[in-house]
Amino acid sequence: MDSLLRVENLKMYYHTSKGAVRAIDDISFELEAGQTIGLVGESGCGKTSMGCSILRMPTPPGRYEGGRVLIEGRDILSLPEAEVRKDIRWEKIAMVFQGAMNCLTPVYTIGKQMLETLHEHREMDDKQALELMTEYLDFVGLPPEILNRYPHELSGGMKQRVVIATALFLKPRVVILDEPTTALDVIVQAQIINLLKKLRKTFNLSFIFITHDLALEAEIADTLCVMYAGKIAEIGPNSTIYGAKGPAHPYTEKLLQATPLLHKKVDNLSFIPGTPPDLIEPPKGCRFNPRCPKVFDRCYQEEPVLTEIEPGHKVACWRCSK
């Protein structure tokens, strides 16, 4: 059986006047139906680039430099654009963009904006469309009156629900959620996470959940994928990384220590000194070596390979692979 979504050795570089920025540099992972993979990392580590690359729409001047993205066994990178539009984008993979709630056009009603997506993909009359829209608004817990409202009349949480409903219309298998709760309050954030969990169950959806918040990821991701400087540093199951065993990569370890805990009083939170490296000329050897507390000779010479240290848990660190 092939996985629902498989990313194989994907490379996507931004070609700038100063040189190629290696935003995604040889990344592979798989996603099964009904599963959620969480992409975490600091800003600039390639999380959002990854999301856009899976939809086959890298932001210019980004270009694919190799690898494959397979959805249900079909490589979407080699398909013509017309076919991606017709069969893949929004039909198989949908995305909720970062700050999506601010992406709604202020001059159209919610109904008109939702209708646009539908008409682009499906032949249906207005009555059918209205029924479908009402049904999906109901799934995300909104009344049908919303259709006649303008975005400024809705709260942030409501707008986010509208965007999620629009992403689910065409029954995609995979939904990429890029920081879906960042601008929302904690209570609304918890409501949206609950909603996503319910939707995942109802539609057997797979999520790619992108955020920088490790605590939030613990609530929703089955598998956690930690990215650093365009590469995967560690990928492992939720139970290992947040469980008693803890993460294996020093970067994940440090990130977890930097997350403030509500129910634990600490005098000093730890932090990671320095900033993420320049991706035009990344450091030789391991990209994390200038900031790593456990660095040794080998880290400066050879780049670590992502190695499986136990079933389903892969780490790219010389300390972990014997």
Add this chain to the structure above:
Amino acid sequence: MSEILSDDVLLRVEGLKKYFQPHLTLAQSIGKTKKRLIKAVDGVTFDIRKGEIFGLIGESGSGKTTTGKLVMKLIDPTEGKMIFDGEDVTSLEKQQTKLYRRKVQMIFQDPYASMNPRFKIRDVLAEPLIIHNIRSSRDEREAMIVKALEEVKMTPPQEFMARYPHMLSGGQRQRVSTARTLILNPKMLVADEPVSMIDLSTRAEILHMMKEVQRDLGLTYLYITHDLSTARYFTDRIAVMYLGRIVEMGKADDIIDNPLHPYTKALIDAVPEPMTGKVDIVKELPISGEIPSPANIPEGCRFHTRCPYAKPECSELPEPELMDVGGGHLHACRRYKEI
């Protein structure tokens, strides 16, 4: 109310209110529709002691930023009183306001937008000195800038002074923002979500730096945030705001380990924690819906529309005032014993 303050209170805010006029269409302003004031801050009272970090917590729309602006005197209150360092500062002349702002400085949320991109860091830091006519000679100014940068651990200062804001990371910019406030030797800093736009890996570093500066210089902070986790780490005392009023106030540890008001409880329950075994569980949320509009505040206890424990009395009786349960822990819920 007593004019005399105990020595350790730096800022006293008494019954502070700020109402905004809503924007009306022509038809509305001619017609007989009743004007609904937007009650952003609706009777807030608190003391900030010298050398303390005081946290103001709430959702968006709770009035925490408006309170910060009132404290900064960027806007004038509709009602209420502010006493700073023994002086009534509620209504000041223009010149006095300028002097007040030398003592109370602000760190803004967005480190990218709060600096002129065409200014070098040297100019960014020199600007407050020019505005407040301090130290006319160039050498003296230079020395003050170097000192401020050293205080926030931007070393070597000379190197950073020649840079432009775009050459710095978010964390470094927030350090410069802090240095810019320190250069005037303030007594109090108002920090409105200073780390919400900074990466998690450096967030702790900035908070740590701010805490160090506070200890070294004996500063007082008003820290405004929606993030309870950083508030617990960073603050000494917390006030939780809901729809323009404080619903609970006390020591940070007391509030988080032993919350009394149902709203505080809900806020705490909603915070995600990095622990395994929660992926398949749909979290029980004690409260639903979103914060009502401040133009239409519910009668009685303003939280009753979302409160899971609300009884008819909560909406019928007048709004509960803050009650003390000892140890400086105050709350505004008349049914706290039952819940």
